[in-house]
Amino acid sequence: MAATSPVIMRVMASSISTAKRAGGIIRDVLKKGDLGIVDKGKNDPQTEADRSAQRCIIASLANKFPTVKIIGEEGGSDLNVCDDWLVNELDEGFLQQSCPTEWKDVKPEDFVIWVDPLDGTAEYTQGHVEHVTVLIGIAVKDAAVGGIIHQPFYKQPDGEMGRTIWGLKGLGTGGFTAVPAPAGQFIITTTRSHSNALHQQALNAFASTEVLKVGGAGFKVLQLLEGKAHAYVFATPGCKKWDTCAPEAVLEAQGGCLTNINGEHYAYNADVEHVNRQGVLASLGQNHAALVEKIPAEVRAAVGAK
Numbered sequence: 001m002a003a004t005s006p007v008i009m010r011v012m013a014s015s016i017s018t019a020k021r022a023g024g025i026i027r028d029v030l031k032k033g034d035l036g037i038v039d040k041g042k043n044d045p046q047t048e049a050d051r052s053a054q055r056c057i058i059a060s061l062a063n064k065f066p067t068v069k070i071i072g073e074e075g076g077s078d079l080n081v082c083d084d085w086l087v088n089e090l091d092e093g094f095l096q097q098s099c100p101t102e103w104k105d106v107k108p109e110d111f112v113i114w115v116d117p118l119d120g121t122a123e124y125t126q127g128h129v130e131h132v133t134v135l136i137g138i139a140v141k142d143a144a145v146g147g148i149i150h151q152p153f154y155k156q157p158d159g160e161m162g163r164t165i166w167g168l169k170g171l172g173t174g175g176f177t178a179v180p181a182p183a184g185q186f187i188i189t190t191t192r193s194h195s196n197a198l199h200q201q202a203l204n205a206f207a208s209t210e211v212l213k214v215g216g217a218g219f220k221v222l223q224l225l226e227g228k229a230h231a232y233v234f235a236t237p238g239c240k241k242w243d244t245c246a247p248e249a250v251l252e253a254q255g256g257c258l259t260n261i262n263g264e265h266y267a268y269n270a271d272v273e274h275v276n277r278q279g280v281l282a283s284l285g286q287n288h289a290a291l292v293e294k295i296p297a298e299v300r301a302a303v304g305a306k
């Protein structure tokens with residue numbers, strides 16, 4: 001089965017297994033207690049968990065798919081990893097499903113895999129570990145098509161740590177139970193560590209009943225998928241293609257929408273600028289275009305201006 005499955009199915013199945021392994025590494029680093037924090041910039045920490053999880057993910061995927069372009073947040077990594085970090089398994093449950101017709105013949109050179117080995121690093125260092133996710137996004141040409149969102153610190157009912165959510169456009173999603181957000185309310189999920197005056201002006205323009213401030217792009221999209229919020233608003237540059245590729249694919253495979261604050265999709269080919277200059281607006285079960293219109297024109301003009 002595995003050897004004959006289309007490349008996209010094998011990339012997804014391998015990414016599911018690899019994200020779980022990376023989640024284990026992230027838990028281990030925290031358990032050992034020496035986070036090895038390095039500041040990459042303002043409000044932009046990196047830890048040993050980011051570095052090690054990225055090495056595990058990129059070494060494993062590059063070993064299995066040597067001709068696929070892989071771009072990771074933490075830059076060029078030493079891919080000479082121990083056998084324990086080299087993941088060979090493909091998630092069998094995922095491979096049981098049939099590949100959507102539109103992706104059957106996609107060639108390895110048409111893919112870009114965007115890797116955020118640890119999304120929510122600031123929160124990880126501050127003890128808000130439930131906000132942490134591992135993100136592996138699969139783009140075909142410009143479009144975010146497949147995604148894995150793994151939560152290393154999610155406690156399963158049986159006590160097992162970690163859960164893995166996936167989405168593939170044309171196939172659907174798995175790993176969680178979709179819940180609609182409550183009617184009669186409008187709950188926004190947004191940044192807790194990268195706010196500024198313009199962003200606040202955008203938030204104020206919505207008649208929200210509640211604003212949840214949480215870390216990570218992956219966790220905020222999970223809040224949409226599980227009905228905890230109606231919209232994700234981030235009206236400032238700062239997050240990058242590896243932050244949004246996987247969340248966008250999973251959310252849109254569930255019928256939602258993730259765009260910049262002008263309502264346009266980002267492109268995810270290998271040559272794009274990494275920064276998402278025009279912020280993020282994501283929603284599920286809403287009129288997305290109407291949400292775009294709510295953001296003041298002056299905020300939209302200022303965000304993304306070079």
Ligand SMILES: Nc1ncnc2c1ncn2[C@@H]1O[C@H](COP(=O)(O)O)[C@@H](O)[C@H]1OP(=O)(O)O
Nearest residue numbers: 044118119120121191194215216217238239243
């Ligand atoms: N100004 C920034 N500099 C670096 N990373 C950012 C910035 N703003 C957002 N991000 C990335 O986007 C994620 C979502 O942002 P926020 O939590 O503020 O809503 C952050 O966890 C971080 O990803 P990462 O933790 O992988 O570095």
Ligand SMILES: [Mg+2]
Nearest residue numbers: 044045073121
């Ligand atoms: Mg980072």
Ligand SMILES: [Mg+2]
Nearest residue numbers: 116119120243
């Ligand atoms: Mg991130």
Ligand SMILES: [Mg+2]
Nearest residue numbers: 073116118119
């Ligand atoms: Mg990261």
